Amino acid sequence: MARVLRPVTVASLIATAALAIGAPVASAQAPTPTTTAPAAAAPPKVDSLRLPRTIAAQQGHARFLVGLRLATRSKVTVQVIAASGGRVVQTRTDATARPAGRAYLRIEAVDSAGFQMLAGNYRVRVQAADDQGRVSPAVEAPFRLRLTEPHGLFDAYTVPVWPAFRRQAGTTAAGQLVAVVGPKGSVVAAGLRRGDVITSVGGKSVATRGAWDTAMRGLLSETPVAIEYVRKGATVSTTLDAAPDWEAAPDLAKSLAVAVKREPRSPAYAVAQARQLVDTGKLTEARALMTAWPKAWRTSAPGELVAGELLGKQNRWKQALGAYNRARKRDPAMAAAEYGRGQALSALGKGGPSRAAFAAAARLDPTDAAAAGFHSYALLAGGDVPGALAAAQRAVSLDPRYADAFLPFGISLIKSGDKAAGVKALRRGLVLLEDADRADDLIAAHLSPTDP
Secondary structure, eight states: OOOOOOOOOHHHHHHHHHHHHTOOOOOTTOOOOOOOOOOOOOOOOEEEEEOOSEEEEETTSOEEEEEEEESSSBEEEEEEEETTTOOEEEEEEOSSOBOSEEEEEEEEOBOTTSOBOOSEEEEEEEEEEOTTOOBOOOEEEEEEEEEEOOBEEOOEEEEEOOGGGHHHHTSOOOSEEEEEEOTTSHHHHTTOOTTOEEEEETTEEOOSHHHHHHHHHTOBTTSOEEEEEEETTEEEEEEEOOEETTSOOOOHHHHHHHHHHHOTTOHHHHHHHHHHHHHTTOHHHHHHHHHTSOHHHHTSHHHHHHHHHHHHHTTOHHHHHHHHHHHHHHOTTOHHHHHHHHHHHHHTTOHHHHHHHHHHHHHHOTTOHHHHHHHHHHHHHTTOHHHHHHHHHHHHHHOTTOHHHHHHHHHHHHHTTOHHHHHHHHHHHHHHOSOHHHHHHHIIIIIHHHOO
């Protein structure tokens, strides 16, 4: 039976309020109270502007945080102005109004044309506008932008030398198999070729995928780095002088297609081709390739892993979990399969199994900052703050350039009561994070409420 909704009267509202506070119930014929004009809303105001006096950031990836306090609900406009000449370098305005209180904005250090701002002196000007169109007085603060070495572009595609690929690699050495190199790039200039197995970068082993990812995040341009690789059983040393990563990357998809055509019996190159397509969001093309593979390739551990990665990109997490489970069954030492299981289980709301999977991934690959960082996130979701803090500390120690090491570290510190250190770590992670939308969500959820 449908519930009957009775109309709300003035008398019933008075009665309800009176019962709530224990006061006598007034008669329904009580006189109508005198109404007064509402007070005028307070005008918008910005204060407590927070900005480091010196901002050190990586060239090509420079960004910084601006903190402020809003007196009322407002949209914020931020201008970055060159100290010399007063030229407005960039202007950004909120699309929607922010609530009153502390707010943080993440600013990309680029000009209005999208190019990296030059090192030097600037100032930030902030104003707020309310729904009535009233604008606050401007608040300004100076800063100096100092740029560090740009990130290097590794213009080749590699896959780990998983057991299924050792015959193809022609070596028992652990490392990363070069599936293809970009034509006329810095990797070619260093002497690397398809089929080489890279074993160390900068004097540090890249035997595991976690170590390789850390090396790639730390790769710098304008700084030659030592590379060791194995070719036909012999260890070779070379030096890589990587181009900055703002230069156009080669079309590795075309090069991988050529490599597969030249060596059609190589599962390693076929997996590399499909994985690169998944990495770049070309999911339909990747699926078409994988469907045409021999059954032995599709059901191998690397084949199931790539299937799981593709299904995860499609948000088909139940099917992705099945693929990751099959990959783990075929290769119990494959850390990437456990990491994928952790992601899938988390997306399916299975907190306990997700924590176990990320913990297993971290055990299988103790060099993987991502496994440690996402294990920390999973522990936070389960309420284990001490465990989350320990996992995040491992992630930070493994890779000081990894956003998802500092972010759970900061959140864990805040939840454990160390607000100052937590805010510092959280800010560090937010400026390292490439995903601007995700950064805004984290600022709203953790930074603004914690640093009033």
